[in-house]
Amino acid sequence: MVSKKNSTDRLSDSAKEIHRPYKLAWGITGAGDLITEIFEVMIDLKKTGNFKITAILSKASVTVLKAYRLWNTLPTIADKILVEKDANTPFIVGALQTRKFDALLVAPTTGNSVAKIVHGIADTLITNAVAMTTRTKTPVFILPVEKEGNEVNTTLPNGSKLELFTRDLDAQNTVKLGKIKGISVLETPEDIKNLIGRR
Numbered sequence: 001m002v003s004k005k006n007s008t009d010r011l012s013d014s015a016k017e018i019h020r021p022y023k024l025a026w027g028i029t030g031a032g033d034l035i036t037e038i039f040e041v042m043i044d045l046k047k048t049g050n051f052k053i054t055a056i057l058s059k060a061s062v063t064v065l066k067a068y069r070l071w072n073t074l075p076t077i078a079d080k081i082l083v084e085k086d087a088n089t090p091f092i093v094g095a096l097q098t099r100k101f102d103a104l105l106v107a108p109t110t111g112n113s114v115a116k117i118v119h120g121i122a123d124t125l126i127t128n129a130v131a132m133t134t135r136t137k138t139p140v141f142i143l144p145v146e147k148e149g150n151e152v153n154t155t156l157p158n159g160s161k162l163e164l165f166t167r168d169l170d171a172q173n174t175v176k177l178g179k180i181k182g183i184s185v186l187e188t189p190e191d192i193k194n195l196i197g198r199r
């Protein structure tokens with residue numbers, strides 16, 4: 001009988017195929033939506049031993065991670081943590097453009113950061129990293145939290161649920177995001193486990 005592999009096993013296998021740790025620059029913006037699920041994926045990836053994760057935090061994400069009590073968890077997962085001071089500080093673009101990373105992932109991505117990316121604005125650490133990396137062959141993966149037809153049943157920091165609606169303009173920006181050369185839009189946190197080898 002053929003056993004079905006779970007997604008963590010598949011991920012581990014595909015990382016092994018490249019014979020070295022997969023170096024992931026992982027941007028985290030200030031979204032509470034999906035943050036818990038995304039951290040679960042991050043922990044799964046780390047457990048495989050095949051990933052080197054550099055976390056790149058927007059200023060707003062620091063507030064959100066503290067609110068969701070994930071701030072102290074992050075150092076146990078990420079090999080390096082960079083916190084935004086301004087668009088170029090700490091300077092991450094150089095490493096991204098010279099292929100020190102296999103990919104840039106931004107998960108979760110706020111409506112704010114998506115709006116900036118689709119309008120060519122690069123005035124924060126993460127939107128600048130995205131803009132500058134799409135000028136190279138390094139793949140950029142973005143997991144937006146604001147999607148078309150999305151009635152967000154979000155989990156608040158205290159664990160209770162809150163129903164929110166996605167604004168049309170945010171949903172439209174997410175559609176535009178998928179049309180930008182060099183960017184692949186991820187649908188769910190689980191998709192993060194399949195990005196090795198993708199462009």
Ligand SMILES: Cc1cc2nc3c(=O)[nH]c(=O)nc-3n(C[C@H](O)[C@H](O)[C@H](O)COP(=O)(O)O)c2cc1C
Nearest residue numbers: 029030031032033058060061064067110111112113
């Ligand atoms: C607890 C908390 C949760 C938030 N959740 C979301 C969210 O799910 N989606 C979103 O677009 N913005 C959310 N925000 C608002 C963003 O943090 C805010 O728009 C910020 O300016 C985004 O900056 P950034 O895109 O540079 O991270 C949240 C803010 C807080 C304090």
